[in-house]
Amino acid sequence: MNRILLESAEVGADGRVTLKDRQAAHVLQVLKSRPGDGVRIGVIDGLRGSAQVTSIEPGAVQLSCTLDTPPLPSTRTTLLLALPRPKVLHRLWAPLASLGLDRIILTGAAKVERQYFETHWLTPEAYHPLLIEGLEQSGDTRLPEVTLCRRFKPFIEDEADTCFAGATRLVCHPYAEKPLAAVLPAHGHPVVIAIGPEGGWTDYEIGLLQEHGFACASFGERTLRTDTAVQAILGAVLAR
Amino acid sequence: MNRILLESAEVGADGRVTLKDRQAAHVLQVLKSRPGDGVRIGVIDGLRGSAQVTSIEPGAVQLSCTLDTPPLPSTRTTLLLALPRPKVLHRLWAPLASLGLDRIILTGAAKVERQYFETHWLTPEAYHPLLIEGLEQSGDTRLPEVTLCRRFKPFIEDEADTCFAGATRLVCHPYAEKPLAAVLPAHGHPVVIAIGPEGGWTDYEIGLLQEHGFACASFGERTLRTDTAVQAILGAVLAR
Numbered sequence: 001m002n003r004i005l006l007e008s009a010e011v012g013a014d015g016r017v018t019l020k021d022r023q024a025a026h027v028l029q030v031l032k033s034r035p036g037d038g039v040r041i042g043v044i045d046g047l048r049g050s051a052q053v054t055s056i057e058p059g060a061v062q063l064s065c066t067l068d069t070p071p072l073p074s075t076r077t078t079l080l081l082a083l084p085r086p087k088v089l090h091r092l093w094a095p096l097a098s099l100g101l102d103r104i105i106l107t108g109a110a111k112v113e114r115q116y117f118e119t120h121w122l123t124p125e126a127y128h129p130l131l132i133e134g135l136e137q138s139g140d141t142r143l144p145e146v147t148l149c150r151r152f153k154p155f156i157e158d159e160a161d162t163c164f165a166g167a168t169r170l171v172c173h174p175y176a177e178k179p180l181a182a183v184l185p186a187h188g189h190p191v192v193i194a195i196g197p198e199g200g201w202t203d204y205e206i207g208l209l210q211e212h213g214f215a216c217a218s219f220g221e222r223t224l225r226t227d228t229a230v231q232a233i234l235g236a237v238l239a240r
Numbered sequence: 241m242n243r244i245l246l247e248s249a250e251v252g253a254d255g256r257v258t259l260k261d262r263q264a265a266h267v268l269q270v271l272k273s274r275p276g277d278g279v280r281i282g283v284i285d286g287l288r289g290s291a292q293v294t295s296i297e298p299g300a301v302q303l304s305c306t307l308d309t310p311p312l313p314s315t316r317t318t319l320l321l322a323l324p325r326p327k328v329l330h331r332l333w334a335p336l337a338s339l340g341l342d343r344i345i346l347t348g349a350a351k352v353e354r355q356y357f358e359t360h361w362l363t364p365e366a367y368h369p370l371l372i373e374g375l376e377q378s379g380d381t382r383l384p385e386v387t388l389c390r391r392f393k394p395f396i397e398d399e400a401d402t403c404f405a406g407a408t409r410l411v412c413h414p415y416a417e418k419p420l421a422a423v424l425p426a427h428g429h430p431v432v433i434a435i436g437p438e439g440g441w442t443d444y445e446i447g448l449l450q451e452h453g454f455a456c457a458s459f460g461e462r463t464l465r466t467d468t469a470v471q472a473i474l475g476a477v478l479a480r
Binding site for chain 1: 315463467
């Protein structure tokens with residue numbers, strides 16, 4: 001945990017906060033802080049800052065916070081991801097938040113199994129703590145916006161053009177002629193990157209994405225597991 | 241498993257192979273192959289190719305192999321990684337092989353805990369099957385070369401210049417001025433990328449790397465978990 005994140009309602013008008021449970025335990029047992037020590041804090045979807053430990057009681061740590069720094073700059077990157085298996089989805093939430101995505105759109109596809117949509121890892125109560133864990137790791141405060149679009153075709157046909165207006169749209173496809181590096185726009189320009197399911201997008205899905213402004217790009221001939229593919233491809237996109 | 245990998249000694253002079261155990265189970269239960277069906281095969285550190293199922297007996301599958309395709313082109317990429325925690329090392333072996341690294345050099349560093357070197361995940365018997373799993377996923381046949389250099393200083397001082405002759409040498413450092421994308425060489429040019437431990441390289445280590453030709457590059461301000469950092473940074477390097 002590189003930054004302790006608070007809900008805005010937890011911070012008093014005078015900047016005082018009482019940490020309990022997991023966060024108090026982190027300050028006491030991992031940071032081993034004492035009164036007077038500093039810790040990094042932030043407000044979810046708000047400012048970053050620092051805090052001083054003012055007092056320590058059993059199970060509770062009092063902080064005095066100074067929140068004066070905006071969130072990290074937006075990466076202007078949206079991930080459009082064919083819903084992976086529940087185990088993989090679970091593993092990906094924290095890394096996706098830590099990488100600083102603006103938006104995560106999970107979609108159905110021909111090769112996405114129907115029962116994947118029944119996982120509790122798609123409920124905000126389950127994934128919100130994992131997104132927070134990712135932000136506490138990265139030091140940022142801004143949560144990615146998460147959307148579930150179960151039906152791929154109507155989403156791409158009816159919403160993609162509005163939803164992705166002004167963004168460079170890319171879809172990773174192993175047989176694409178152009179390498180990913182050749183189609184990435186300059187740093188700061190918004191990007192939507194579509195990553196398919198295990199087994200890939202169908203030709204129909206690729207065609208539909210192309211009709212709606214997505215350019216095909218290759219990340220090489222190696223077939224990667226979804227979690228490796230997502231982190232490696234996002235690495236290439238975020239380093240633009 | 242996108243390609244079944246064999247030891248060269250397993251393939252008879254006439255191209256016949258008998259699969260057993262895990263590989264036979266994959267052909268029978270996952271691929272559900274029948275006599276006459278084709279499967280993708282390859283020889284570890286050798287040719288890729290295809291095979292036809294010639295007969296199926298309980299627990300054994302006979303194949304007739306045609307090995308006629310060279311391994312995938314080398315990525316010409318070496319990872320110099322400060323040894324991560326055993327759990328993370330375990331998780332990384334297969335993804336590192338699947339990404340197509342040429343070499344993986346694991347090294348000590350000031351912030352690498354000594355007991356990490358005692359893990360059995362550093363023994364070839366433990367990691368070799370995980371590297372094979374990564375290649376079976378990616379479809380390649382070439383194993384990365386793995387080296388353990390426990391002592392960072394003598395390795396960098398005495399061996400790095402010879403070991404990395406002709407390669408662009410980069411070290412990821414959050415406070416570097418230049419972004420990674422600005423210092424990556426062209427596709428095909430060899431690269432060594434150094435990634436530090438949780439908590440980062442010390443100033444001394446960064447200085448030593450710089451004295452031996454490593455340029456500092458930033459992957460952004462977010463602090464990433466080692467496994468996310470490795471996969472994302474390698475994604476950026478491999479997409480060059």
